Amino acid sequence: MLRYILLAFTIYFAYRFIVNFLIPVVKTTRQVKKQFDSVREQQAYQQQEQQRHQHQEAKPSPVQKDNKASDNDYLEFEEIK
Numbered sequence: 001m002l003r004y005i006l007l008a009f010t011i012y013f014a015y016r017f018i019v020n021f022l023i024p025v026v027k028t029t030r031q032v033k034k035q036f037d038s039v040r041e042q043q044a045y046q047q048q049e050q051q052r053h054q055h056q057e058a059k060p061s062p063v064q065k066d067n068k069a070s071d072n073d074y075l076e077f078e079e080i081k
Helices: 002-058 062-073
Strands: none
Touching: none
C-alpha cells in the first residue's frame, strides 16, 4: 500500500514539474528565439538597404559627369597684387 502512495506522489510531482516548469520554459525559449530571429532579419534587411544606398551613391549620375566636364574647363588664376 505504501508503495502505491509513493508512486502516486511521484507521478503527481512529476506532472506538476512538467506542467508548471518545463512547458513554460519551452514556450518562453521558442518565443525568445522567434524574437531574436526577427531582429536578425530586420538588421540584415537594413544592412542590405544601406549597401544598396551606398552603391547607388558610388555610381556617378549623368548630371555629375557633366559637372566634371565643366570642372575641366575651369582655369585657375592667381591674383596679382
